[in-house]
Amino acid sequence: MLRFILRRLLAGVILLFVASSLAYLLLYLGAGDIARQILGVSATQEQVAAKAAQLGLDQPLIVRYVDWVGHAITGDFGASWFTSQPVVAAITSRLAVTLSLVIGTTVVTALVGTALGVWAARKRGAADRFVQIVSVLGFAIPGFLIAIFLVNVFALNLGWFKPTGFVQLSTSFPGWLSTVTLPILALSIGAIAAIASQVRGSVIDTMRQDWVRTLRSRGLSENRVLYKHVLRNAGGPALAVLAVQFVGLLGGAIIVEKIFAIPGLGPVAVDSTARGDIPLVMGLVVVTAAIVVVVNIVIEILHGFLNPKARIS
Amino acid sequence: MSESASTPVPTVAAELRAARSHVGRRLLKNPTGLVALIVLTVMVLLAVFADLLAPMDPSKANIQDVLAPAGGAHPLGADSAGRDVLSRLLFATRFSIAGALWAVLIAAVIGVTSGLIAGYYQKWFESVSVWVISIIQALPGIVVLLAARAVVGPSIWLIMAVFGVILSPAFYRLTYTAVVGVRNELFIDAARVAGVGDASIIGRHILSVVRAPIIIQAALLAGIGIAVQSGLDFLGLGDTNVPTWGQMLSDAFSRMYQAPVLLIWPSLAIALTSISLVLFGNALRDELERAAGKPKKKRRGTTGYVPDTSGDAPVVHDEERADDRPTLLAVDGLVVGYDQPDGGVKQVVNGVSLTVRKGEVHGLIGESGSGKTQTAWSILRLLPAGGRIVAGTVSFDGKDLAHLSESAMVKIRGRRIAYIPQEPMSNLDPSFTIGSQLVEPMTVTLGISKAEAKERALALLGRVGLPDPKKTFDSYPHEVSGGQAQRVLIAGAVSCEADLIIADEPTTALDVTVQADILDLLRDLQSDLHVAVLIVTHNFGVVADLCDRVSVMQNGRIVETGPARSIFRGPRHPYTRSLFDAILEDGAARGPLAHSADRNTITERSAR
Amino acid sequence: MFRFKRAAVLAVAGTLALAGCSAGGSGGDGGSGNGSGGTLTWGVIAEASTFAQKDMRWANESPYAQAVYDTLLRADAEGKIEPGLATEWSYNEDKTVLTMTLRDDVTFTNGETLTAEDAAKSLLAFKGGQSPNATNLINLTDAKAIDDTTLELTLDAPNPALETYLTQNSGLVAPVEAIDDPATAQNPVGSGPYILNTDETVVGSSYAFDKNPDYWNPDDQHYDKLVLQYYADPTSLLNAVQGGQVNVTNTIDVSSIDQMTATGYTANEFALNWWGFLLSDREGTLAPELADVKVRQAINYALDKESLVKTVGSGYGTPTSQIFPPSSPSFDESLEDFYSYDLDKAKDLMAEAGYADGFEVTMPRAPAIPESHWTLYADQLAQIGITVNYEEQAGAEFIPAILGGKYPMTWFTLQQDPTDYQLAQFQIAEAATWNTLHQSTPEVEQWVSTMQTGTEDEAVEAGKALNTYIVENAWFAPMYRPTAIFMSDANTKVTTQVGNAVPYLWNVQPK
Secondary structure: OHHHHHHHHHHHHHHHHHHHHHHHHHHHHHOOOHHHHHHOOOOOHHHHHHHHHHHOOOOOHHHHHHHHHHHHHOOOOOEOOOOOOEHHHHHHHHHHHHHHHHHHHHHHHHHHHHHHHHHHHHHOHHHHHHHHHHHHHHHHOOHHHHHHHHHHHHHHHOOOOOOOOOOOOOOOHHHHHHHHHHHHHHHHHHHHHHHHHHHHHHHHHHHOOHHHHHHHHOOOOHHHHHHHHHHHHHHHHHHHHHHHHHHHHHHHHHHHHHHHOOOOHHHHHHHHHHHOOHHHHHHHHHHHHHHHHHHHHHHHHHHHHHOHHHOOO | OHHHHOOHHHHHHHHHHHHHHHHHHHHHHOHHHHHHHHHHHHHHHHHHOHHHHOOOOOOOOOHHHOOOOOEOOEOOOEOOOOOEHHHHHHHHHHHHHHHHHHHHHHHHHHHHHHHHHHHHHOHHHHHHHHHHHHHHHHOOHHHHHHHHHHHHOOOHHHHHHHHHHHHHHHHHHHHHHHHHHHHOOHHHHHHHHOOOOHHHHHHHHHHHHHHHHHHHHHHHHHHHHHHHHHHHHHOOOOOOOOOOHHHHHHHHHHOOOOOHHHHHHHHHHHHHHHHHHHHHHHHHHHHHHHHHHHHHHHHHHOOOOOOOOOOOOOEEOOOOOOOOOOEEEEEEEEEEEEEOOOOOEEEEEEEEEEEEEOOOEEEEEOOOOOOHHHHHHHHHOOOOOOEEEEEEEEEEOOEEHHHOOHHHHHHHEOOOEEEEOOOOHHHOOOOOOHHHHHHHHHHHHOOOOHHHHHHHHHHHHHHOOOOOHHHHHHOOHHHOOHHHHHHHHHHHHHHOOOOEEEEEOOOOOOOHHHHHHHHHHHHHHHHHHOOEEEEEEOOHHHHHHHOOEEEEEEOOEEEEEEEHHHHHHOOOOHHHHHHHHHHHHOOOOOOOOHHHHHHHHHHHHHOO | OOOOOOOOOOOOOOHHHHHHHHHOOOOOOOOOOOOOOOEEEEEEOOOOOOOOHHHOOOHHHHHHHHHHOOEOEEEOOOOOEEEOOEEEEEEOOOOOEEEEEEOOOOEOOOOOEOOHHHHHHHHHHHHOOOOOOHHHHOOEEEEEEEEOOEEEEEEOOOOOOHHHHOOOHHHEOOOHHHHOOHHHHOOOOOOOOEEEOOOOOEOOOEEEEEEOOOOOOHHHOOOOEEEEEEOOOHHHHHHHHHOOOOOEEEOOOHHHHHHHHHOOOEEEEEEOEEEEEEOOOOOOOOOHHHHOHHHHHHHHHHOOHHHHHHHOOOOOEEEOOOOOOOOOOOOOHHHOOOOOOOHHHHHHHHHHOOOOOOEEEEEEEOOOOOHHHHHHHHHHHHOOOEEEEEEEOOOOOHHHHHHOOOOOOEEEEEEOOOOHHHHHHHHOOOOOOOOOOOOOOHHHHHHHHHHHHOOHHHHHHHHHHHHHHHHHOOOEEEEEEEEEEEEEOOOEEEOOOOOOOOOOHHHEEEO
16 A cells, blocks of 8 residues: 555656647746846836846746746745745635635535435436536536536525635634635536436446446345445546545636635636746646645545455555 | 358448338327437428528617517517528527537537547547546636637637547547457458558448437537527527527527516427427437347347247256156246337247256256356346346246246245356356455345354355355455455355255366366355256256256257156257257357447447 | 726626515625724635735725734825834935834734834845845845834935835834745735734635734724625625625625615725826827827817716716826826826827828737726727727736837726825836837926935925826827725724725725
8 A cells, every 4th residue: 555655656757758848948938038027117127138047037947947847846846936925825824715616626526426316316307307407507608607606596685695705714614614605505416417417327337247236136235235335336436536626626716716805726827827937836836736646545545445355466 | 260260241331221210200200209310300490491490680670679579570570680480490490500510510520530540549549538538627627618719709709629639538538448459359350450540440330320429419419519509599699690599598688577578489499399309319319229229138038039939848858867846846838928119028938847956967958049148047036127028937846937026036046046147247246345246145134243244255265166165255255366256156056055056057168177076066165055056058068977867958948857877878859969069160159249239238338 | 006997897687686676775784893892894806825924915805914014114094104013214315225113012913023124124025035025125125123123225326205114014023033934815914903814714715803902003903803804806895885795895896885884884995096198109100190299189189088987887987088096296287187088189180290191000908807998998099080990818918918018009008106206207207118219308307307306395396207208209198097995884983094995904994
């Protein structure tokens, strides 16, 4: 197990390296006159040139890249070119916010999606149609429309939740709940649809398995077989979808964070890419890629737990 | 080998073609599919003929007409630059759909090609593809798109091409899985042996298998393409040289308090198109599932189905000697049918009657598809979805199982009637240890403690001849051989001390050497426990070995029944006689359809 | 110095949501601040880039700075210079040495007393700092403490705007020992009316401040608590206003003003920017047609300013033909409608110049500005036959491309600085950043020079002459002055600030 994790981590590190190199190259190609951007319009050409030299922008790509990698390995991702805030500090404070959103959404999605999926698989007919309709709507309605709708109904009209802002979980749980509930709902709806239809499909598939009949022939009730055995077997594909959803949610959080004025990674991602703040963007790339790697390892371990065949001894 | 195996290729291909055209026709009859198709067709027509339909130049601004209401020169009003909304909507349809299709096309070309190559040849290409795809997926898509846009500029075609690359893993995975699934199929092997080139195999056989799933995937991804396009436009990063729905939407957003009505048209267009794409994909999938479901049922017993239920009465051999054992199970006039989508019922068992006495071994013999397994399942009331007992009674110990409630039935199963399945490997839950699968039913049906159940299970595992019961107890199903698994299943069947065991071809899936051991085990157990057995088989050897009494089934009916000895001595029904002739020649009498059914299963799975 | 109108990335809502908006406009509970001593929650549309004195920004970030720091001088709401940390100040004869007398009763939050040494070091640190306004102090060659309360600034040339700069971020004072401490970026040490509460602050979202109990000027502390709440998106800002989560806020998008006033907020209007074309290539090096003053005038006459205010500006703006603001001494009321919309005259001028059939011109365009704006601008020019070929510039490229002198003309919006000298130095003079091709005439340079070195009266005269000259010679083609709007709730009184994006902190008080 430990060897498996180590091996996957190593592969993840290589993956991180390749992905960050690619990203660096892309950003380098896309970068504009950053020194001018930083100093603003009133700076003189000399100041701009000096700033560029200070940031190492006059160095060739390979030198800058090697320099970046050298520091990154030691955990030093530099400081934002625009705010001088250390990249690590800028990201960690916001990462917690985004992760609390995304993890909350994933939990809600997994629970509700599974429940809906099982319901549809069992009842078929009307329930099936209901889940299908919800799926189609969740797929077709953009998340931001759902978000605005939720804000208007539950925050502005009913006053149950805060329309904007964010309270740290460590500060106050009710406060946290009053600020994250609507964003999580807005994010969940699309994801729930995906999970529900996946669970529905795999449950139906699994219910057709021979061993389901055999277990039932031993006197186990259909529900017992369903909740204990079928769900565990159907969990594998659903987990894979959940992993994809999790990564997708990191992107989806951007718009929701914007609408709810939540200080997560979203605003940083949009601003830093728009401004060409390479240290910050690279930090984001590494963090997201690392999350993807970790999530995939976790999913694989969970998958191994659900499916002994996939287990690595 | 090559001679006999090359025949399935044309057969399968023809069957496939038939199934496909069938799906196409069915799709038109599927109401949601039809509506979705109509909406999509209308959208495409509007896009194609935008030049002819649009009343104005979609880009001509007019400051006097800014936010003009609908009516007059502007049937749908004018936008925030005074441009005609109707004209823009028509041209936006053209560019939005073209952009989305372009992304999907790029994704499909890259994904399907690499998926085919990786799946078909595997080796290094596969490892490389897996890496490339991991990298694509590890990079945050939005950041890549934003950066790509900064590099390549705002052109919708370049951006959607980049997005196509990001989407390509979806097609890759789909194609790869399907190809790996079929590459070792008989008909592919056969084609290869028959000297068909790789390219031709990929093109003719493999591609045709993944085509429908690819269409479904493409429909979904086209929807995502439209969404991403409008997302980019929303962030102000779209291509302002051409009108798109996203462009219109973000323009409407900026004026949503002055002219909310502007939001309606682009939203409607996006929603309608996305929903139609999803519904089209779903409908296609549903129809594929339905089409794939057909041959499956064939395997379960509709081959040579004769709707005539009256038929001849079975040939009954006289009892050789009086048997005073009480009747345990009496099936009378059992009719099993499957509900059809058109509302009809397809019968697979047409009035079967048989009895099993206490402690007796009753063999139910017939070739594949004769309805014997359906009969066995209906006694347990474990028919597959859609199947049900249409008529007849199943008396067991004074209760009519055919009409018993499900909860009462749960109490019968395991405790009173046990079941030994045919394929040992597929009949154990792969996610739980063998031990836990034995313990759980015992604790539930016998109400004993876990510890006691475990003790019993270990004893049983030893009893059924497993050399290391503890090891097997802790093993997962994939860690034991087929023969061992069948012993485990037999142990499971006897674990709850049932009075009747229904054994469905318990040896068919096993090696010949193992078959004999299992039969020995069954015989030993039966004589030890004095349990009644209804054994379903196509093998007269098994019958000769074990059975007191035999019923021969053909086409869902019993054609001959009586004491085993008597039937062996003088089979009277021509069908029984032909079965006897068959075992003398060959030993097996199984149909050739298994593979086509498997193939359909794969298609169906990848479609999801 | 300038900023994009964030009208760009606009909000989002279905008609359903709209119905919700109007129905839900019950005003909220007015934040939590009513009456003196409560909490002021202020919606800010820029997050705090830093709290370090030497790197501090201004404009939308000025509340962050004014909460924790004091400035050497202060400006009243009209921009008139008033005492701040300095009670008296005077220039020498040739205006190259500024001597200031500082208060002796000011303490920093680290307990130290503020001295001239702190002020001198702060000024020099700011000049070498990361602030985009660091160049404000470009003429400052030295700053030294004569004694604890006497500060002497030495300039290499007179700078009429220096006193104004000292009322802004350039004039912030931090204790010597904290100036170079990187920790102050997140946890500042200043002498201001409030102290950053890092426990309650969520960086990038909500900045909480407590009243400084030892503040030297308690009259300016109107609240016990100050919360600066950052909003980047017009929709979330509108939601916050409708939910009553802020007492006052700057606005991102004028089209939602009506929604905000409907919930009981007051729109405090003021002028800040001008908005129109920079006709930079007056010598015709890139576009020979622009060398003819008749063509430039024709462009001015072709602008339907009333309609542009109505459409592009959602009605919030004042048509104008000059780039100097009404608050400026150089402003001339009679120039306001010097070029009123007259298509015939414009066409005649084009014909006289020999361009009756028009010509083509290349302009940059940025995705941050709504696409419909660009389309309407092009349409205005199309009226007199000028065909605009837009070159799309990515967000980060737009300004460098303009400043790099790539384009003969472009649309832009620039702030109308508080002093005329600033404005001339920034937008008109040969060396001015926004004279993108750096073309000028001797008269113009002479007037600008007089504004720098002449007496106050001479400077005013020169300014007026300069303004008239550039309007008549059509150096620019202004469309209008967009109305800047700062919202306040029923419990809060606001006085807007000339030349700044938001009011100064002490001008926001409980009613």
